[in-house]
Amino acid sequence: xxxxxxxxxxxxxxxxxxxxxxxxxxxxxxxxxxxxxxxxxxxxxxxxxxxxxxxxxxxxxxxxxxxxxxxxxxxxxxxxxxxxxxxxxxxxxxxxxxxxxxxxxxxxxxxxxxxxxxxxxxxxxxxxxxxxxxxxxxxxxxxxxxxxxxxxxxxxxxxxxxxxxxxxxxxxxxxxxxxxxxxxxxxxxxxxxxxxxxxxxxxxxxxxxxxxxxxxxxxxxxxxxxxxxxxxxxxxxxxxxx
Numbered sequence: 273x274x275x276x277x278x279x280x281x282x283x284x285x286x287x288x289x290x291x292x293x294x295x296x297x298x299x300x301x302x303x304x305x306x307x308x309x310x311x312x313x314x315x316x317x318x319x320x321x322x323x324x325x326x327x328x329x330x331x332x333x334x335x336x337x338x339x340x341x342x343x344x345x346x347x348x349x350x351x352x353x354x355x356x357x358x359x360x361x362x363x364x365x366x367x368x369x370x371x372x373x374x375x376x377x378x379x380x381x382x383x384x385x386x387x388x389x390x391x392x393x394x395x396x397x398x399x400x401x402x403x404x405x406x407x408x409x410x411x412x413x414x415x416x417x418x419x420x421x422x423x424x425x426x427x428x429x430x431x432x433x434x435x436x437x438x439x440x441x442x443x444x445x446x447x448x449x450x451x452x453x454x455x456x457x458x459x460x461x462x463x464x465x466x467x468x469x470x471x472x473x474x475x476x477x478x479x480x481x482x483x484x485x486x487x488x489x490x491x492x493x494x495x496x497x498x499x500x501x502x503x504x505x506x507x508x509x510x511x512x513x514x
Contacts, residue, residue: 275497312413
């Protein structure tokens with residue numbers, strides 16, 4: 273299977289999540305529908321894509337990729353590709369959030385038609401307001417997550433982060449035939465899918481956020497793997513030693 277088809281296949285799997293949500297008509301209805309056994313594990317999983325824990329996730333996944341691709345690529349090349357992916361896609365996400373300035377689902381529920389007033393506050397003031405609104409909640413960890421994530425909704429940074437790592441594993445392991453590589457792709461696929469689901473279940477994003485974010489990650493990595501990586505591989509600095 274060609275690289276572009278493989279990247280597209282993994283992207284389609286991720287796109288299926290918001291598509292199924294649209295097809296079923298599911299909508300976030302607030303904390304009244306929280307399922308503790310489901311949503312608290314999703315909270316801990318979503319934290320792997322939240323600052324500062326996302327940095328640990330990046331290090332772990334990058335080292336994992338370096339180990340799996342050691343016979344194919346230099347560790348420096350893998351590091352540069354991973355860094356380019358994470359920094360580049362997050363820059364795209366930040367720019368898009370600034371342009372579109374769409375409120376999160378929980379902000380809409382909390383503020384009604386006064387969402388603009390919420391975003392006129394400083395981030396610290398927003399956090400205080402969120403904590404006051406959900407004071408006495410049965411789910412303090414979820415509340416603390418919302419108080420930390422008071423930015424805009426569209427697109428989803430967590431989605432771009434997770435899908436980007438999935439596509440990095442798919443791309444860099446494209447020609448790696450080993451049980452370890454297969455296992456790694458399965459694990460990262462599951463983690464990515466659960467990340468997208470967590471953003472919906474916790475009231476942080478709408479399905480459109482996930483859909484567009486996934487497409488943004490796909491487009492970025494098509495350019496990365498077809499336009500940039502082939503050039504980097506030819507440079508002496510990134511030649512594999514031994």
